[in-house]
Amino acid sequence: MIRDIFANYHQFQKARGGLVDAEADQWVKHRKIINPAFHVALAFSFRYNMPLKRHLDVFMLFLAAYVDVWPHLQTLSSDAISRTTFGSSFEEGRRIFELQREQTKLVVKVAQSFYIPGLRFKIKSEVPTTPLMELIAVCCVLGVAAIVVLYVWKAFNWLWLEPKKAEKSLRDQGLDGSSYRFMFGDLKEMVRMTIEAKSKPMSFLSHDIAPRVFPFFHKAVTTHGKNCFTWMGPKPVVHISEPAMIRDIFANYHQFRKARGGNPLLKLLARGLVDVEADQWVKNRKIINPAFHVEKLKHMVPAFYVSCSEMIHKWEEMLSEKSFCEVDVWPHLQTLSSDVISRTAFGSSFEEGRKIFELQREQTQLVMKAAQSFYIPGLRFLPTKSNKRMKETDIEVKALIRKIIDKRVAAMKAEETSNDDLLGILLDSNYKEIKQHENNNSGLSIEEIIEECKLFYFAGQETTGNMLVWTMILLGQHTDWQTRAREEVLHVFGYKRPDIDGLNRLKIINMIFNEVLRLYPPAIALRRMIHKDTKLGNLRLRAQTMIQLNMLLLHHDHDIWGDDANMFNPERFSEGVSKVTKGQVVYFPFGGGPRICIGQNFAMLEAKMALVMILQCFSFELSQSYTHAPYTVLTLQPQFGAHLILHKL
Numbered sequence: 087m088i089r090d091i092f093a094n095y096h097q098f099q100k101a102r103g104g105l106v107d108a109e110a111d112q113w114v115k116h117r118k119i120i121n122p123a124f125h126v127a128l129a130f131s132f133r134y135n136m137p138l139k140r141h142l143d144v145f146m147l148f149l150a151a152y153v154d155v156w157p158h159l160q161t162l163s164s165d166a167i168s169r170t171t172f173g174s175s176f177e178e179g180r181r182i183f184e185l186q187r188e189q190t191k192l193v194v195k196v197a198q199s200f201y202i203p204g205l206r207f208k209i210k211s212e213v214p215t216t217p218l219m220e221l222i223a224v225c226c227v228l229g230v231a232a233i234v235v236l237y238v239w240k241a242f243n244w245l246w247l248e249p250k251k252a253e254k255s256l257r258d259q260g261l262d263g264s265s266y267r268f269m270f271g272d273l274k275e276m277v278r279m280t281i282e283a284k285s286k287p288m289s290f291l292s293h294d295i296a297p298r299v300f301p302f303f304h305k306a307v308t309t310h311g312k313n314c315f316t317w318m319g320p321k322p323v324v325h326i327s328e329p330a331m332i333r334d335i336f337a338n339y340h341q342f343r344k345a346r347g348g349n350p351l352l353k354l355l356a357r358g359l360v361d362v363e364a365d366q367w368v369k370n371r372k373i374i375n376p377a378f379h380v381e382k383l384k385h386m387v388p389a390f391y392v393s394c395s396e397m398i399h400k401w402e403e404m405l406s407e408k409s410f411c412e413v414d415v416w417p418h419l420q421t422l423s424s425d426v427i428s429r430t431a432f433g434s435s436f437e438e439g440r441k442i443f444e445l446q447r448e449q450t451q452l453v454m455k456a457a458q459s460f461y462i463p464g465l466r467f468l469p470t471k472s473n474k475r476m477k478e479t480d481i482e483v484k485a486l487i488r489k490i491i492d493k494r495v496a497a498m499k500a501e502e503t504s505n506d507d508l509l510g511i512l513l514d515s516n517y518k519e520i521k522q523h524e525n526n527n528s529g530l531s532i533e534e535i536i537e538e539c540k541l542f543y544f545a546g547q548e549t550t551g552n553m554l555v556w557t558m559i560l561l562g563q564h565t566d567w568q569t570r571a572r573e574e575v576l577h578v579f580g581y582k583r584p585d586i587d588g589l590n591r592l593k594i595i596n597m598i599f600n601e602v603l604r605l606y607p608p609a610i611a612l613r614r615m616i617h618k619d620t621k622l623g624n625l626r627l628r629a630q631t632m633i634q635l636n637m638l639l640l641h642h643d644h645d646i647w648g649d650d651a652n653m654f655n656p657e658r659f660s661e662g663v664s665k666v667t668k669g670q671v672v673y674f675p676f677g678g679g680p681r682i683c684i685g686q687n688f689a690m691l692e693a694k695m696a697l698v699m700i701l702q703c704f705s706f707e708l709s710q711s712y713t714h715a716p717y718t719v720l721t722l723q724p725q726f727g728a729h730l731i732l733h734k735l
């Protein structure tokens with residue numbers, strides 16, 4: 087057997103970890119090349135006789151003196167190898183073998199201790215030799231192992247134990263919901279259902295849009311009840327539809343804070359007031375409030391008018407030779423709302439403002455594209471083309487806003503400007519706040535003002551554009567309401583330029599907007615997060631629970647709105663919102679409580695001005711090419727645009 091083992095060296099390979107390492111063909115090659123060096127005939131030509139003789143002499147001497155011959159025999163053999171391997175370079179060879187001997191000692195010492203993979207990368211030419219250093223090394227290894235175990239435990243706790251505890255607690259309190267699935271919760275199902283719903287338009291123009299726009303949550307609420315829970319990764323999301331609870335959530339904004347998380351890239355779009363909490367929010371809101379005061383909005387009406395006139399003029403040009411034409415009004419309405427913000431935010435610096443908002447629009451597209459793909463932490467720091475562009479755009483936008491602010495501050499100091507635009511009012515209010523407290527920290531910094539300006543665009547542009555586009559789509563479908571609206575407009579203004587008093591008197595138009603915001607609210611859900619265990623109604627909620635208020639589902643709920651909940655019927659608002667909702671918090675397109683939308687009056691005034699001017703000049707109906715496909719990209723939008731047939735009146 088031993089013979090066989092030696093003979094079949096291909097099968098019985100050297101156990102790894104040994105000194106001689108090559109195997110199979112590699113071994114055949116090495117052996118063939120090295121063999122001649124060890125040929126018997128050659129051995130005689132080597133000059134090993136000389137060192138051997140010298141060493142034998144010394145050896146005899148030692149023997150005579152009974153000395154320890156072991157080191158001398160070691161030197162003898164390495165000396166012999168040195169001379170026979172390197173010949174005339176024998177001295178350098180000797181140095182190499184000295185180093186090799188030291189290396190052998192070090193390696194053998196390390197190899198004798200317990201083998202821990204990876205530890206060898208720590209080996210330096212001086213390996214710790216004192217017991218203290220060895221103890222430290224062992225402690226380090228144990229420390230690292232303990233940290234790894236701790237993190238594994240924490241991850242297990244976060245991804246499994248905590249969610250399971252939360253699930254049990256919610257079920258014990260009578261709530262039904264989806265069973266927690268490791269790490270992803272309901273995310274995969276949510277993404278799958280959203281992609282599937284988005285892949286086909288609605289078969290006919292129904293306003294029962296929740297199954298398409300909000301498929302996962304619509305199904306969850308239908309299956310588990312209106313108050314139920316789902317999972318956003320390992321976090322429980324409790325869906326609340328009880329009006330009393332919703333009121334509490336809005337009122338206690340210190341406890342029920344805005345839900346952070348998601349893709350941090352979104353912060354490139356909106357920070358400022360929507361993003362801050364607690365005392366910081368109180369301070370910001372106090373300073374920004376005057377910019378949206380009804381009295382101040384009066385001065386913005388002319389800017390609304392100019393922006394609307396430009397859009398109307400474009401449509402008139404399209405119609406110049408024809409009695410009607412098809413227009414996708416969606417991009418026009420988006421331009422209108424961003425133009426309005428440019429003018430009202432930056433007044434005389436409107437052209438620079440326009441440039442900023444063009445950049446912001448590009449930024450929104452880039453961010454939304456990135457945010458729609460699966461979020462991998464840290465990916466945003468990679469120097470990809472789009473990451474670089476987002477960073478450049480952010481820097482460029484901030485620099486442009488800063489320039490406008492600097493110019494404005496200088497003009498304000500020289501008393502050369504009136505402060506009727508959002509920026510002017512904001513700077514003025516900030517200045518008063520600082521002066522009142524005689525403390526710079528009581529006001530907003532320039533960076534904070536820059537963020538607020540960016541927010542005006544982000545919060546005000548898309549939302550108002552959405553409200554207008556759904557209004558035109560619905561009035562294009564329900565032309566009877568369009569006729570009623572036009573009658574009111576002509577009754578109040580004739581064909582004259584609309585003014586603020588007239589706009590405030592419009593009743594039918596108000597009812598129409600309320601109904602549009604009920605069926606197609608730009609923000610379809612609001613989220614909150616609790617940071618410590620909290621009581622809500624009869625529920626005890628654990629810290630880190632998310633709360634979701636499904637505005638879209640509540641706005642379409644048959645129990646609240648009756649059998650015609652999915653019908654367009656502005657008449658239901660004829661006696662005001664509180665009459666139809668019986669004073670309950672079930673209708674909240676602008677949010678509620680102290681954190682209600684600061685731009686609500688601004689948006690309504692702008693939308694009224696636009697609709698009045700459109701109705702004065704055109705009639706319109708839905709085109710055959712319109713495809714009904716509401717979907718959300720942050721806000722609720724028409725996926726394939728809004729194709730209408732416009733007729734000049």
Ligand code: HEM
Nearest residue numbers: 359360542545546549550553675676677681683684685689
């Ligand atoms: C139809 C148009 C609009 C709709 C439907 C709308 C909707 C909303 C909603 C639902 C919230 C509350 C979010 C939450 O509680 O989580 C909100 C907050 C806010 N909106 Fe609007 N918005 C509109 C127009 C505007 C405009 C024109 C501006 C400014 C120019 C604006 C600025 C803000 C700001 C700054 C907040 C944060 C308020 C705070 O946290 O104190 N919005 N909006």
